Amino acid sequence: RAHHFSNYALILAPCMVSAGMGEMTRTGDCMAHPTLGFRTKAAAVTTDLPLAPDRPIDFGAQDFCRVCKKCADNCPSGAITQDEDYIEKNGILRWQTDIKKCVEFRVTNKEGPMCGLCMKVCPWNSKEDSWFHQAGTFIGSKGETASNLLKQVDDM
Numbered sequence: 001r002a003h004h005f006s007n008y009a010l011i012l013a014p015c016m017v018s019a020g021m022g023e024m025t026r027t028g029d030c031m032a033h034p035t036l037g038f039r040t041k042a043a044a045v046t047t048d049l050p051l052a053p054d055r056p057i058d059f060g061a062q063d064f065c066r067v068c069k070k071c072a073d074n075c076p077s078g079a080i081t082q083d084e085d086y087i088e089k090n091g092i093l094r095w096q097t098d099i100k101k102c103v104e105f106r107v108t109n110k111e112g113p114m115c116g117l118c119m120k121v122c123p124w125n126s127k128e129d130s131w132f133h134q135a136g137t138f139i140g141s142k143g144e145t146a147s148n149l150l151k152q153v154d155d156m
Contacts, residue, residue, distance in 0.1 A: 004043035012042055014092045020054040023061035026071055027080055027118050028097030034059040035137070037125030060141025061124060062086065065095070067147035070154075071118035077105035080118060123154035 003010055013031045017024055022031040025038055032038040034057070072080040079101035086095045106113050119125060124137055140150030 001046050002043065003046065005041075010044065010046065012044060014090075015044055016042060017056055017092070018054075020057045023057070023059065024086070024092065024094040025061060025122075025124075026065040026069065026095045028095045029099070030118075032061045032122075032124055034061075035134075037119070037122055039119055039125050060143075060147075062093070063143065064124065064140050064147045064150070067144050068123065068151045070121045070123065070151065074117050074121045075102075076115065076117060077101040079105070123150050 001009065003012065013024065013029055016022055016031050021042075022033040022038070022040075024030075025032045027038070030038040031040075033040055066084055066086075069082060072082050077098075079098040081095050081097065083095060086093050089096065102115075106115055109115065123140065136150050136153055139146045141147075
């Protein structure tokens, strides 16, 4: 079965995390890819074909999100949590976003039904394809001090 825009029968972000394509982010319903950030669009095909499963990956995004909070600081609806730790929901560790606040803001936004500010301010997103950005995300994945450094460099 094909799962694509407006025809999903599954929640794609946890499936992508389980398939080793990224980690969940502070936004709660998006996953980040190691080099693309969370500016990705995806579709899936489910099958009963026997396949060897991939494993989830850990490249430091959740540790970075715990420190950064730029998406939560800049969310105009206040939908993204400032909580330090994520929770387990349906077997997935993630931060809990207030989807209702997000949807209400987008529906009533006079500038249009889309926002995307969380993606625009995320230092992990590929704003440029440069050695500087690659070095920053590599360093930012190495713990709390490094995450603070990446956030500060991104602010500059």
